[in-house]
Amino acid sequence: MQAIKRSTLNQKTYKILLDMLFSSEIPMGSQLEERELSDKLGVSRTPLRDAISQLVREGLVEYRPYQGNFVKHWNAKQVEDLYTVRKSLEMLAIQLAIPKLSNEDIDAIADILEQAHKALEADDLAAFGACDSQFHQLIIHKTGNETLINSLERLSLQIQMVRTLANRDPYVVKRTSYERPRILQALRDRDSEQAAFLMGEHIEGVKESVVNQIRSAEKPQIV
Template structure:
């Protein structure tokens, strides 16, 4: 009989619950109970409790002893803090990446923005998120700065729900034109201009924080 470690079950629960939060299946403010999640996932309560503890550290779940455990609302300080960090890190990534960008990188950005526009027009939020990630990832990876990359990876889940809301709304289509402007600035070698445009692009999520 093959032994399956508790850590593997915990990681399975963590992946599934995080995905449910980011996809909106577990909406902001939703109360969660480990016994119900365990039944839903076909797991015991222990790995689910461990997964919820990890998600609490990530800021996606919050709890008050003897009171509640729930999906973190969008208007909490951790979400606002994460947004500010993500916005700054993406702008810094652009500033660092532009001097080394070539035609391959610019082509990748244009192709990603094309897929982004197509997905938005079709109302495919998941595909829009993936294409938006691909667009911004060109600069993030091109920055060559491991701290920038790690910070963005660490805090992106906290703002992912805001991105989903933005791309599900008609106003999200404005990002297509901003992406074009960012690409043009990169092609012109204007690192500061690209950074300002990227920062402005991410600033639109702050409007959703005020609405929720």
């Protein structure tokens, strides 16, 4: 029973830290100060360290010898690499999913996109991001291809982390709201080639936004 309670506490601590990373409450590049976080979350160092170790394994936090743990600060090359792989896998996923999507599945996707639109109108980027994740996950899981599903799930947290940068760009958010209905129509038409093209175009646009933001931040400031 004690082991179960400890495991539950570890996962709760992990989930809180994950939310803090995704919301940028703990910004990229920041050091995770154990004493400060322990006091803030009201937990001991043990579950906190276990949660941080899990984030390190998932590639969201980096351990630096003699310095500590830091939220991963993505550079432009890392984002390009991540999104190049994501684009290829998700274009394949939507092609594999279309023959297996029922009318009910497509209606569910339409509902998710409607919720995303409402979140956008309310300027609720957290809810918008959650809908975005649901949209992609539904399509991915409908492929029935375990290798593909597992590959994208391993990348999903890193993608969500980087996506927080894209959601700061009003142009990308508006473009996304325009692109999604076109993808939905391709799904309704069972046009796998068009759906894959539109998905690739969508992911490429997000990648360009994030890379541009990172490169702008890396430019030396002229005083």
